[in-house]
Amino acid sequence: GAGVSQSPSNKVTExxxxxxxxxxxxxxxxxxxxxxxxxxxxxxxxxxxxxxxAPDKSGLPSDRFxxxxxxxxxxxxxxxxxxxxxxAVYLCASSLQGFSTDTQYFGPGTRLTVx
Amino acid sequence: AQSxxxxxxxxxxxxxxxxxxxxxxxxxxxxxxxxxxxxxxKGLQLLLKYTSAATLVKGIxxxxxxxxxxxxxxxxxxxxAHMSDAAEYFCVVSEEMDSSYKLxxxxxxxxxxRP
Numbered sequence: 101g102a103g104v105s106q107s108p109s110n111k112v113t114e115x116x117x118x119x120x121x122x123x124x125x126x127x128x129x130x131x132x133x134x135x136x137x138x139x140x141x142x143x144x145x146x147x148x149x150x151x152x153x154a155p156d157k158s159g160l161p162s163d164r165f166x167x168x169x170x171x172x173x174x175x176x177x178x179x180x181x182x183x184x185x186x187x188a189v190y191l192c193a194s195s196l197q198g199f200s201t202d203t204q205y206f207g208p209g210t211r212l213t214v215x
Numbered sequence: 216a217q218s219x220x221x222x223x224x225x226x227x228x229x230x231x232x233x234x235x236x237x238x239x240x241x242x243x244x245x246x247x248x249x250x251x252x253x254x255x256x257k258g259l260q261l262l263l264k265y266t267s268a269a270t271l272v273k274g275i276x277x278x279x280x281x282x283x284x285x286x287x288x289x290x291x292x293x294x295x296a297h298m299s300d301a302a303e304y305f306c307v308v309s310e311e312m313d314s315s316y317k318l319x320x321x322x323x324x325x326x327x328x329r330p
Contacts, residue, residue, distance in 0.1 A: 133317065143305065143320035156315030191259070198316050200247045200309040201266040206259040 102126065104207035106192050112213045113182055121177040121210045123192030129205075131198030132175050134159075134167060137209070138188035146190075149175060150198050182214045217242045219289075219306045221321035229329045234293040236324045238306030241287065247309040248289045249318070250280055254302045262304075265289065276300070301328045 105124045113119050125132050134146040145159040149169045160166070164183075169175040179186055189209040195202035222237040240246055250262040263274025270282040280291045289306060306321040 131316065135318070135320075142322050145317040145319070148315050148317055150314075155313070156317065158315075159317070193259075193318075195316075200311040200316050201264075202316070203249075203261055203264060204318060205261075206251075208258040 104192055104194055104205050106190075106207040106210050108210060109208065110211045110213075112215065114215050115184060116181055118178065118180045119182055119212065121179075121190050121212070123175045123177070123194075123207060125173065125175070125192070125194030126205055127173075129194035129196055130172065131195045131202065131204075132169055133193045133195075133204060134175070134177050135191040135193065136188045137191060141188075143191075146177070148198070179212075182212075184214050187212055187214045217246060217308045217310045217319055219248075219308050219319060219321040221304075221306050221324050223324050224322065225325045225327065227327040227329060228296045230298055231295050234291070234296045234300065234326065236291040236304050236306075236326065238289045238291065238321060239287050240289055240306075240308050242308060248280075248282065249307040249309070250274065250278070250289075250291050251305045251307055252302050253305065253323075259305070262291070296326075296328045298328050298330065301326055 107122045132149040137143045148156040151172050164180045167177045189211050191209045192207045193204040195204045218241045220239045247266045249264045251259045263272045265272045265282045273279045278293045303323045307318045
């Protein structure tokens with residue numbers, strides 16, 4: 101079956117521009133997560149959605165970062181006024197219910213480069 | 216807060232020899248632990264997970280891991296390395312806090328397989 105998909109696969113932008121990253125989770129998965137993978141910081145949690153609600157936004161690094169999820173499905177991560185330190189691979193994952201024992205299935209990621 | 220420590224940043228083995236990737240965890244309660252693999256320019260793939268059932272967990276591609284509470288360890292092993300095993304491996308703990316569920320990643324171990 102279809103896995104988690106993300107678009108675009110690569111995004112190059114200029115410092116100060118806004119970007120939107122999209123995630124399509126596995127159909128029927130109620131939980132959705134965003135992570136960031138960078139050379140300096142490794143893999144770090146950004147935000148968790150259960151349905152359309154985000155009970156945990158604790159990993160968002162600044163107020164320039166926001167995310168939403170609509171229809172319990174697609175999610176968009178928006179970064180405003182991008183900075184060079186935002187350059188990273190942004191990974192989306194989904195799981196069936198969001199329990200700690202659930203397997204999180206990851207998408208291929210969006211590589212963001214801020215010039 | 217929970218955490219995992221991967222004791223080796225790089226491991227090099229010859230093809231056909233055993234693989235051992237070491238991981239120690241810190242948790243105030245019985246954790247859910249995972250090993251994920253990331254091949255170059257590919258997404259994260261689940262190898263195996265421990266969720267308080269059998270302490271010896273078998274995963275895909277001949278990998279297995281043993282949960283040892285007394286040693287707070289969850290080391291990943293494989294009897295015989297294959298060239299296709301060359302990748303980065305992440306030990307991961309699932310954290311549940313205030314109705315939020317997130318994965319906490321170790322820093323990763325890069326496995327090199329020599330012919």
